[in-house]
Amino acid sequence: MTAPLLAPGYLLLRDAVSTPTAYLTDAALGLTEAAPRALPQDFAVAMASHVVDGGVVVKLLLITGLWLAGWGAARLGAVAVPAAGMPGQFVAATLAVWNPYVAERLLQGHWSLLVGYGCLPWVAAAVLRLRTGGGARSDVAWWPVLFWIALAGLTPTGLMLAAAVALVSCAAPGAGRSRWLCAAISLGAAVLSALPWLVAPVMAGSLSMTQAAGVPQFAARAEPGLGTLVSLAGLGGIWNAQAVPASRTTLFAIVATAVLVVVVATGVATAMRSPAARPLLALAVVAVVAPALMATGPGLAAVEAVVRAVPGLGVLRDAQKWVALALPGYAIAGASTVxxxxxxxxxxxxxxxxxxxxxxxxxxxxxGVGGKVTPVRYPPGWATAAALINADPRPVAVLPPDSMRHYPWAGDAPVLDPLPRWVSADVLTTGDLNIGGQTVPGEGVRAREVERLVQGGARVDELARAGVGWVVVEGGDPPGLALPVAFTDDDVTVYRVGGERPGSSNRGVMIAAHLVWLAALIAGAAGMLATMVARRRRGAVY
Incomplete structure (x- = not known):
């Protein structure tokens, strides 16, 4: 599945962007007008890319996330349905890794979401062990809960998925730690891991109601011959019809969905006999039914009303991604089939x-989903342009204005502009998306004003007063702007303007919030390691 990513190059596909190096810009810390959707992901990649090439970091995390999904599903099957043995674990692992959800999120470029997806069965298994008290009491520690929730917290969505799985798993009966203690541990780990994106909107004032405008465009979608509910039950139905494997775009989707559903349904009755499995099976039902309801007329209206009332909940728009919550229940049911x-x-x-x-x-x-998820090579001019801006990091305005780009050297699919992650200067972006011929506005009000100035032929002094240091035109022929050219080739043109904009005074607060997340991740890993070492010294068998 991921073999093409082992080749040299960078993952650049729709929402997936990797660059040789990334920086702790205001955008990477969540101190911009846009909602903090990629925290602490951007912080983590920026830190790691100064040690290892950023392209390697992203590809390694993606491959690790999928590997964890399979291994974790097998472990969860062993915890919840021990009678399934190794054969059941193989079914659980295959089902967790080889399904339409994984394929569609790969094509959409949601590599960090797949890391969170891979953590879900581990979160469930860790909480279930706390509840059931399996093994010596000193072995059943809360460190794994902290680690797996923090790792899933690479993105806000991943953290919300992990927290939901953890809290639902607390409902399982058992003679171990109490439900309230397990819930407190889970919520505590979630809050620590969520600090970066909880603090960012307060520091940047980035909560916006513009996200409500895109609710219908991001609703779950029915596949050929299937209704929305059945498509979701088969772990498909992503909103973007272009991010779908070819085999799911025909009536063959009926056969594929039937096979997956039958594998799961055959084991449900057996799985229900396991008290530990029941809460996760119930969660799987909710994870399928709720996004289907959200795609109906009343559901869309309800989601839009919620997003308008609480702007930070714009993360709810992409309803199909919440189907990931079905993974633990599906894995247990799949293992139970044998x-x-x-x-x-x-x-x-x-x-x-x-x-x-x-x-x-x-x-x-x-x-790589039929050769579509493959690394690409940046043209030499991009490295030159990035080095030029990094030598004098002032705010950058970019043309064309769309957030998604089509580069002839990056394949047929549109991609997010990689420049904001490649330079240490802040890049002004609107966040506007064009979906099915309709524009879903982003939160970049200032970027939109600057773009109008640039496209209107503003002079150097006007742009400088607006706080623009550079103007970059990506791809094609430059539009003949009356600005000093610092660099140009067939792929990119850089204009020097010279304007300045003071940095944010809240960078220290945001870096501290990210360090709390990082400390939680490291503490969880260290605690797990210490527990394993102590267990081996006592001769315990895990």
């Missing part, structure tokens, strides 16, 4: 048939 059928069919045979069937109905997920 138990359901073991009286008639050997468990190994059932596992082999289920795994092969899941692979067969989504063949184009192989090799």
């Amino acid at each position: 138990v359901t059928l073991q009286r008639r069919v050997p468990r190994g045979v059932t596992a082999a048939v289920c795994c092969l069937a899941l692979l067969a109905v989504l063949p184009d997920l192989a090799w």
Whole structure:
């Protein structure tokens, strides 16, 4: 699935952007007009890219996230349905990794969301171990809960998914830690991990109601021959019809969905006998039904009203991504299928048939979703332009004005502008998106004003007074602006303006909030390691 990413180059596909180096700009810290959607992701990549090439960092995290999803699903199957054994774990792992949700999010470029997705079964298993008290009491520590929630918290959505799974898992019966203590641990870990994007809107005043305008465009979508509800039950239905594997764009989607649903449904009755599994199975039902309801007329109106009332909840717009909450329940049910059928069919045979069937109905997920998820090489001019701006990092205005770009060297799919992550200067972006011929406005009011000035032929002194230091025109022929040219080639043109804008006075606060998240991640990992070492010294078996 990810083999093409092992080649040299950078992941640049729709929302996925990687560059050789990233910087702790105001945008990376959430101190801009835009909602803090990529915190602390941008902070983490910026820090890591000064040690390892940023392209390697992003590709490694994506591959790790998918690997964790499969391994975690197998572990969760072993915790919730021990009778399934290794055959059941194989089914759970295959189902977690090889499904339309993973394919569509890969094509949409949501690599960090897939990292959070990969943490969900680990979160569930960690909380279930706390509740059931499996093993020596000193072994059942809360460090794994802290670590997995913090790692899922690479993005706000990942953290919300992990927190939901953790709290639902607290409802499982058990003789271990109390429900209230497990819930307190889960919420505490979530709050610590959420500090970067909880603090950012307060520091930057970036809460906006413009996100309510895009609710209908981001609703879940029915696949060919299937209603929205059934598409979601088959873990498909992303809002962007262009980010869908070819096999899901035909009536073959009916067969593929039927296979996945049958594998899961066959094991539900057996899984229900496990008290630990019941809350996660209920969550899976909600994770499918709720996005389907959100795609109806009343549902769209309700979501829009909520986003207008609480602007920070614009994250709810992309309803289909919440189907990830079904992963733990689906994994347990998939593992249970081999138990359901073991009286008639050997468990190994059932596992082999289920795994092969899941692979067969989504063949184009192989090799980077049919060769679409592959690294690209930046033209030499981009490195030159970035170095020029980094030598004198003043605010940058960019043309063309759209947030998504089409570069001939980056394939057919549109991509987010990589410049804001490649330079240490703040790049003024509107955040406007064009979906199905309709423009969904972003939060960049100031960027929109500056773009009007540049496109209107403003002089150097006018742009400088507006706080513009550079103007960059990406791709194609430059529009003949009456500005001093600092660099130009066939791919990018850089104009020097010289305007300045004071940096934010809240950078220290935001860096501290990010360091709290990083400390939670490191503390969780260290605690897990210390627990494993202590357990081995006592000769315990995990």
